[in-house]
Amino acid sequence: MTQTLKCISPIDGSVFVERPLLSMDRANAAVARAKAAQKEWASRPLQERIDLVMAGVAKVGEMNDVIVPELAKQMGRPVRYGGEFSGFNERASYMASIAKEALAPLNVEETDDFKRYIAREPYGLVLVVAPWNYPFMTAINTVAPALISGNAVLLKHASQTPLVGERMAEAFHAVGIPEDVFQNVFLGHDTTSALIAGKNFGFVNFTGSVGGGVAMEMAAAGTFTGIGLELGGKDPGYVMEDANLDAAVETLIDGAMFNSGQCCCGIERIYVAESLFDEFVNKAVEIVNGYKLGDPLDPETTLGPMAHVRFAQEVRDQTAEAIAAGAKPLIDPANFPEDDGGAYLMPQILVNVDHSMRVMRDESFGPVVGIMPVKDDAEAIALMNDSEFGLTASLWTNDIDRAEAIGHQLETGTVFMNRADYVDPGLCWTGCKNTGRGGGLSIIGYHNLTRPKSYHLKKAL
Structure with missing residues (x-):
């Protein structure tokens, strides 16, 4: 047969x-x-x-x-x-x-x-x-x-x-x-x-x-x-206090949500210097609330369904577990009524997250991202490396020497500075760990x- x-x-x-x-x-x-x-x-x-x-x-x-x-x-x-x-x-x-x-x-x-x-x-x-x-x-x-x-x-x-x-x-x-x-x-x-x-x-x-x-x-x-x-991947972004905030928010949130978050080197967790955290989060929420979830054949749609119902369910499960453990969701489901409980999944931003939550550890591969404040580079490096995966990391700063110094300490295949979610054919596409x-x-x-x-x-x- x-x-x-x-x-x-x-x-x-x-x-x-x-x-x-x-x-x-x-x-x-x-x-x-x-x-x-x-x-x-x-x-x-x-x-x-x-x-x-x-x-x-x-x-x-x-x-x-x-x-x-x-x-x-x-x-x-x-x-x-x-x-x-x-x-x-x-x-x-x-x-x-x-x-x-x-x-x-x-x-x-x-x-x-x-x-x-x-x-x-x-x-x-x-x-x-x-x-x-x-x-x-x-x-x-x-x-x-x-x-x-x-x-x-x-x-x-x-x-x-x-x-x-x-x-x-x-x-x-x-x-x-x-x-x-x-x-x-x-x-x-x-x-x-x-x-x-x-x-x-x-x-x-x-x-x-x-x-x-x-x-x-x-x-x-x-x-x-x-x-x-x-x-797999669980790629981080790190926004330092001297970053171009608007560029960082726009690029990292796009990297987290484009293709319904189903990107190999998509951004799945973001760490932001304490002095920029509130402003970053507010701008991120504004961007995501502007998305339109719906039929991908409609030219007005910016966020289509996930590729399969089971993929969407994994993201729902991770998000629900995080909220039950104290995470705060910032996107109102009322803004995305097309979320049908199946493959169509609304985007979500979570704060009050930590690495005890699966949404910050396991690959999500969907339109959800957790954002955490960090006090300095050392804390950010430790959190970025606290993952079983190592594909890319996105660093946001105006100091190239600082970015390179941090990059040397990261367990990852590619280090980006002031960009994310891009495969450069001139560079080796590689990873480490899982x-x-x-x-x-x-x-x-x-x-x-x-x-x-x-x-x-x-x-x-």
């Missing part, structure tokens, strides 16, 4: 997309085709691979008018924000621009006696397991450099956004990337684990939950398969998708 994947639209709870999952035999056949096609792909000139990938990216852009409402129906992001093509294109373009440098041999010696260098070799076949929250941008982080460096790619997308992989495959194949070199596949968890355990991939990149990352590592145990993991391991984008992203190969050539005896 064929198993199926179902995407339940958060707009109305209906089944929006249904696709059959590959059987183990068909999954193995897809792997075999990819491996057979990879060598010819890798033998093509680097510039040809770059041009084909960028042509595929442009073709995705041509589909944007169709993709944007599809995303709204699959995961709830309002159409007013126009989809993800800007970031999708930015990341792919940057990775294309540095490919020759990133993949160039490292020359050690070129003399009359010896030629010694370290080359970069593609792994062969890369599995990309992408999430639903930014489904195009997170996928392209790995897909573009993996293909450019000569790998074949199997893309397994989240069940909430099954059309994303189909659109990417449609675009890439239309411009001439061989169908077997880039395949969109629908796989169940057991089949995915079995493929990894069977040593079918040179590298696996997974973005998702901590539990999913554990499952990936367990499947790969003993196979020596390279794994890149971007897992956020995962490895790194994407930048030159390091290419190095993680290839293996070093040393050449020690003696010219004459």
Whole structure:
């Protein structure tokens, strides 16, 4: 009996997309085709691979008018924000621009006696397991450099956004990337684990939950398969007494609430210098009260439903527990009557919070943020580090030396100063602790998708 994947639209709870999952035999056949096609792909000139990938990216852009409402129906992001093509294109373009440098041999010696260098070799076949929250941008982080460096790619997308992989495959194949070199596949968890355990991939990149990352590592145990993991986050913002307050409030609250809080590096907790705390909170409340919760297909909507009812319920539970423990909610539910107890969830700001509350410790991944006053940098650093996660931290000050000094003490993958919730393709996208391991984008992203190969050539005896 064929198993199926179902995407339940958060707009109305209906089944929006249904696709059959590959059987183990068909999954193995897809792997075999990819491996057979990879060598010819890798033998093509680097510039040809770059041009084909960028042509595929442009073709995705041509589909944007169709993709944007599809995303709204699959995961709830309002159409007013126009989809993800800007970031999708930015990341792919940057990775294309540095490919020759990133993949160039490292020359050690070129003399009359010896030629010694370290080359970069593609792994062969890369599995990309992408999430639903930014489904195009997170996928392209790995897909573009993996293909450019000569790998074949199997893309397994989240069940909430099954059309994303189909659109990417449609675009890439239309411009001439061989169908077997880039395949969109629908796989169940057991089949995915079995493929990894069977040593079918040179590298696996997974973005998702901590539990999913554990499952990936367990499947790969003993196979020596390279794994890149971007897992949970509980990213903090810290507003110092010399910060530009208006810019800090606007950016941090947007970072907490955009996409209904469903951002990998979204702001989930904010620490504010005592002297600015009341003013910061008042401005934050004003911003949030200006949001409109509703149908993401309505251009006036600024806050759509969460991607799934169970995600919204987790945020409700964390918020209710915090309030029961003494936290004070500042957003009146009467301002957001569209909150239906299901996927549509109103935004909330909490004060009188502390780290005994799950809302300040566990990943919320929704439109709620706790704000605490702090007396100095030492207290802020201790609180920012008091987390099992370490993806990004956002520091707000006019003193770059101070920001760097604090950054050196933070357990995180990226330190922002006077910005937040942004993935810079020129920098390594990485994390520590339960956020995962490895790194994407930048030159390091290419190095993680290839293996070093040393050449020690003696010219004459």
